[in-house]
Amino acid sequence: MLPLPLLPLLAWLLPLSGALGSRVALWPWWVGFLLCLAGALVALWLLLRLPWHPRRYWAAVGALPLLLPVGFLTLALRAPLLNDVSTDPLHPPRLDWAHQLRSDADLPVNEAPLKFSGDNPAPIYTRASRERVLTEAASLMQASGWQIRASQEGLEAVVTSPWFGFQDDVALRLFEGPRELRIDMRSASRQGRSDLGANRARIQTFLARLQARLAAP
Numbered sequence: 001m002l003p004l005p006l007l008p009l010l011a012w013l014l015p016l017s018g019a020l021g022s023r024v025a026l027w028p029w030w031v032g033f034l035l036c037l038a039g040a041l042v043a044l045w046l047l048l049r050l051p052w053h054p055r056r057y058w059a060a061v062g063a064l065p066l067l068l069p070v071g072f073l074t075l076a077l078r079a080p081l082l083n084d085v086s087t088d089p090l091h092p093p094r095l096d097w098a099h100q101l102r103s104d105a106d107l108p109v110n111e112a113p114l115k116f117s118g119d120n121p122a123p124i125y126t127r128a129s130r131e132r133v134l135t136e137a138a139s140l141m142q143a144s145g146w147q148i149r150a151s152q153e154g155l156e157a158v159v160t161s162p163w164f165g166f167q168d169d170v171a172l173r174l175f176e177g178p179r180e181l182r183i184d185m186r187s188a189s190r191q192g193r194s195d196l197g198a199n200r201a202r203i204q205t206f207l208a209r210l211q212a213r214l215a216a217p
Contacts, residue, residue, distance in 0.1 A: 007042055008062020014039030015065055023165035028105075029191060032164055040069045072196065079197035080117040083107065086186035087123040087203065088173075089116040093186040097149060097156040098169035106190040109169075121203040125180040128214045133181060136213045137172055140206065146170065159187075159202070166191060168199065183207065 018035025021027050043066035046059045086092035090113045098109050126133060137155055141148045146157040153173040160167050168189050175182040185207060187199035 007046055008059060011039050011043040011046060011062040011065050014042065015068060019163045023163065025165070029164050029166065036069065039065050075196040079194060080115075081194050082115055082117065082199070083192055083195045084110045084114050084186070084188035085116070085121065085195070085199040085203060086114055087121050087184045087207075088186075089114040089120065093153055093171035093173035093184055094151070095156070095169050095171050095186065095188060096151060097158070097171075098188065098190075101158065101169070102190060107192075110188065117200075119200070121185070121200055121207065123182050123184045124207050124211050125182055126211070126214045127180055130174055130176060130181060133174060133183065133210075133214065137210055140210055140213065141170075144206075161198075168195075168202070170202070183210070 015036040018032035018039070021035070022029045022032030043063045047063040047066060050056060050059050050063065084092075092112055092114055095109050102109065128136075134150075134154065138148055141155065141157050144159075146159050148155055148157045150156075151171065153171065155172040157170040157172075158167055159170055166189070168187055170188075171186045173184040173186075175184070185203045187202045189195045189199060
C-alpha cells in the first residue's frame with residue numbers, strides 16, 4: 001500500500017500520464033482511458049476517506065481529478081449518441097481524405113443518411129465569392145491548428161484533440177445557388193460511438209466565426 005501522502009499525487013499523475021501518453025502515441029487510447037479510470041478510483045477512495053483522513057486538505061486536492069470523469073459522464077448523458085454530424089444529414093459532404101487516412105482500428109466512414117438530433121447545426125449562406133469563402137475558411141482552419149487540403153467540394157481537414165490526440169475528420173462543402181453560396185460542414189470522429197457533442201459544437205463554432213469574417217468589409 002502506498003503511503004497516504006502519495007495517493008493524492010497518484011490521483012493526478014495517472015490521468016495526466018494516460019492522456020498525454022495517448023497523445024504522443026506511447027500507447028493506444030484505451031490504455032489511456034484505463035489509466036484515467038485508475039486515477040478516478042484513487043480520487044474516489046480519497047473522497048470517501050476524506051472525513052477521517054489525517055491530512056484532509058491534501059486528500060481533498062487528490063479528490064479533485066474525480067471531477068473529470070464526472071464531467072464526461074454528464075456530457076455523455078446529455079449528448080445524443082452521435083459520432084458524425086453534418087449540416088446536411090441526408091446528403092452530407094464527402095470525406096474522401098478520411099477514406100484514405102483511416103486505418104482498420106478506426107471507425108469506417110458512415111454512409112448517408114446520417115443520424116441527427118433536434119439541435120442539428122444548420123448551413124450558412126453568403127453572397128461572398130467562392131474564392132473568398134475558401135480563403136477565409138482555410139485561414140480559419142490553419143489558425144485553429146487543423147491539417148487541411150483542398151477538395152472538389154471545398155476543403156477537408158483533420159482535427160487532433162489536445163487530450164488523448166483523438167483525430168476527427170472535417171469537410172466543408174460550397175454550393176453555388178443563383179443568388180447565394182450555401183456552406184455545409186461535416187465533422188466525424190474516428191473512435192467512439194458518442195462524440196460527447198464535440199462535432200456539433202465544432203461545426204457551430206467554426207461556421208459562426210466564418211460568417212463573422214465574411215460579414216466584415
